[in-house]
Amino acid sequence: MAFLKFTALRLLLVIVFFVLCMFLQLGAVLSAVVAAILAWCITYLFFRPMRDDAAADLQRRFKDGAPPVRNGMELDDAEAEDRFDSNAAVNAARRPRQN
Secondary structure: OHHHHHHHHHHHHHHHHHHHHHHOOOOHHHHHHHHHHHHHHHHHHHOHHHHHHHHHHHHHHHOOOOOOOOOHHHHHHHHHHHHOOOOOOOOOOOOOOOO
């Protein structure tokens, strides 16, 4: 969550600086470059604790042995597999039985 907050802050700063540069008529490409550099500088200088939390969040996520992050569909599938009775008869042909 810290990574998302930091990314949202940096994106907001990029947008603000881009609009400001466009208002000053610097051109789209130069405005984008200046906005990205200024946003990086501001977050680097003034938001160190938030940046460190975001880095720690990423480190925990990609560390060896970390549990995988699963979405709701994967959790539902895992729950359905856990409820499955492995001793139940399985019809491999998936055709109704003929009596």
